[in-house]
Amino acid sequence: MAYKEQVREQLRDVGESSSETTALWDDIAESFEADGAEGVRSSLEERMSKLREEFDTALKSLNDTL
Amino acid sequence: MFTLEKLEVAGFRGFVDEKEFQFGAPLIILYGENHRGKSSTLNAIEWCLFGSECLGKKTGIRERIDWEVANRNAGRGDVRVRATFSGSDGLYVVERIAGRGGRRSSDSVSVSLPKGEVLEGAEAESLLNTLFHSSFRDFMTTVYQHQEAIRAILTDEPKDRNDALDRLLGLSDYREILKGIRDARVDSEVRGMESDFQAFEGRVEQSMKTLENLIKEERERALAKGLNERQLNETGALRYANETSEMVEALARELGAGNFSVTKPEGFDEIDSFMQQVRSQVSELWAQSPDVAKHQELAQKQQRFAALSGELTEALEEEQRVRTDKEELVRKFDTAQSMAKEEEGLKDRLREIDEQMNRASAKATLTREAIKYLTEATSEADKGICPLCGSRTPELLSELEREWSERLEKEIGHLEEERKHCTSHIVDLEARLEDLKRLESRLNDKTRVTQSVIEAIGEELRRKISPQDDPLALLNAEATKTTEETKAAEEAIRTKREKIDIIEGHVAELGTIREIVSHERKRELVQRIRGTKEFVRLQDLRDQAASLAEASRTVRSCVATASRNEAQSKIDAAQAALNDHFCKIADHPAVRGLELEVDEDSRTGLNSYTLKSGDGSDPMPILSQGDLNCLALSLFLGLAQATSDRQAFGFLMLDDPTQSMGSLMKRQFVGVLNDVVSWRNLVIATPDEELKEMLVQDITRNKALYEYADWSENKGPSIERGS
Secondary structure (H helix, E strand, O other), X not given: OOHHHHHHHHHHHOOOOOHHHHHHHHHHHXXXXXXXXXXXXXXXXXXXXXXXXXXXXXXXXXXXXX | OXXXXXXXXXXXXXXXXXXXXXXXXXXXXXXXXXXXXXXXXXXXXXHHHHHHHHOOHHXXXXXXXXXOOEOOOOOOOOEEEEEEEEEOOEEEEEEEEEOHHHOHHHOEEEEEOOOOOEEXXXXXXXXXXXXXXXXXXXXXXXXXXXXXXXXXXXXXXXXXXXXXXXXXXXXXXXXXXXXXXXXXOHHHXXXXXXXXXXXXXXXXXXXXXXXXXXXXXXXXXXXXXXXXHHHOOHHHHHHHHHHHHHHHHHXXXXXXXXXXXXXXXXXXXXXXXXXXXXXXXXXXXXXXXXXXXXHHHHHHHHHHHHHHHHHHHHHHHHHHHHHHHHHHHHHHHOOHHXXXXXXXXXXXXXXXXXXXXXXXXXXXXXXXXXXXXXHHHOOOOHHHEOOOOOOEOOOHHHHHHHHHHHHHHHHHHHHHXXXXXXXXXXXXXXXXXXHHHHHXXXXXXXXXXXXXXXXXXXXXXXXXXXXXXXXXXXXHHHHHHHHHHHXXXXXXXXXXXXXXXHHHHHHHHHHHHHHHHHHHHHHHHXXXXXXXXXXXXXXXXXXXHHHHXXXXXXXXXXXXXXXXXXXXXXXXXXXXXXXXXXXXXXXXXXXXXXXXXXXXXXXXXXXXXXXEEOOOOOOHHHOOHHHHHHHHHHHHHHHHHHXXXXXXXXXXXXXXXXXXXXXXXXXXXXXXXXXXXXXXXXXXXXXXXXXXXXXXXXOOOOEEEEEEEEEEOOOEEEEEEXX
């Protein structure tokens, strides 16, 4: 069984069939197929960086209010 | 199961011209020195089956990162590899072609089926997957033992060895994914966001406390100033502003500024601009008031008087100082006329001295001439007789000459001394005269300055000041008069000033009310901040990041577990064969039996492998490089054997398998291969002549030998098929 299926099965075993975790795994696996470990890193960094950017904008606006 | 029958290669890696290999025998030996094209032959089979899958970083093989598929010297022809496989129903011919430079867009693949049908492109790729049901990763683990897999396991670093064992077991995908997840540092980023969020919460609390304190202090100050509670709100502030505005208008009327009006604030937010407007208008009214203008004019006049008085006093003092210096010089050395007269007398005396010296010089010349004449004209006998008294005087002429010289020297010495004295005195006199002239010039300058100040005073007082007038006294008298006028003007503006002070006090109190209300508004805003859209969004983003981190941790844990499970299952399957092969090949006296165990590295989550001897001890400290080589080969052969019943390929490929082995180990390894060749065909590439000889002599199945004799840029490898 390919590694993708092995991990998906593992996710099911630990009760993680939530769409967020499996979608994250699909995304990681796709990034890995395209660009290896570097692809996984940049894909996760990009997700986190989007959240961080929005977080910083909201935080700045709230800080300005104080 | 498919066996490899034939391979044709052109333009691939080390190949230039087309070469053909017959691979039908159970053992194929590719023998030759390094860099002759042996590995390229094995790689050609791999590329023919998997195409771009076996290229680049994703393969986990460092050498493949910048791998060039096309031979640089292969001219204009395409890269072409054709492999013929024998299956149960006949021959399958797989052909893969790439354009120069390995351009993927120009790659093509085709499969000819036993009945003559030919599939191309995606259909051909799909058929290859179905026929061989093997990924490149499986192929690398159970069919093709790469040189790098052996080299990596010979490392001293446990981390690198774990990496190599993962690769040998076909688990490097998991390992690379775990590395990518770890490098993204998602947890660290989430911790940063949580810390920023908590810091913001802290700021909200701090801000509330600060505002409470400010409001309390300001209210106390306002009440102490006489304001009451009813005034300390928005309505109170507006009422207070209206009162202030009426006071300003009343003052304007009093000061004669007819059309003067103040824009009253309509809401609390206009209070600030209202205060600025009042301050600026009051200041303007004040400046325009006639009493104030008169007061300012008098104050300026007093300033000018004080300045002129100071200037005159200073000018007079300067003038007097120079005058005193001049008088002192005259008192000491007389007047300029006397000094000039004395200088003239000294110059006359100098001329006389020069004349006396000239005369003495002429007399000396004459005397010297006379003595010379007498010396030459008188006989030797008469030279000692005085021509006047006839007495005998020895050396008369010499004595006369000496006597005259002494007298003359004395006379000239006196004159020269006197001349020197006169000259020095003249120089002193000239210096004093110069000093006197300079003082006179400075005195004139100072007098002019004094005069110009006096003229300025005259202009200020608007009268002519004669030499008989005392300008300072005149100035003081006028200043006294101005001071009295100033006092009168001050009295006149005092009542108006008091009104302005009251207005300014009102504006300051209005400012205090405004501060209190502003702080109360801000406190309300901060109190409500946790209910704002921005705050809810902030919480949501923090939670999303935490969820992503949680999901990422779960995925990471599942990847690690899947990797470990797969490792365990492969080890379990290959364990018996691994132990058997290792004992046979290495035949280590102290390592009887070998077990490979896998666990999780608690720090990295990666697989961590442990080797155990049959007696349970750790064999690593006593294993040589050759033993580790045996371990890698045993694991590969064990995995191949464990999967042999499911394997589509009926052959194994080993590339330079005996890198660190001694002769005995090689012979034992060949012994194992003789067993392996009974269930799998073998293709072995080696530069090791001893191994080649052992394979030729000890393998009991049919074999074919290809010798890579030479390699040239233009033709590629020169290969001969041995008997």
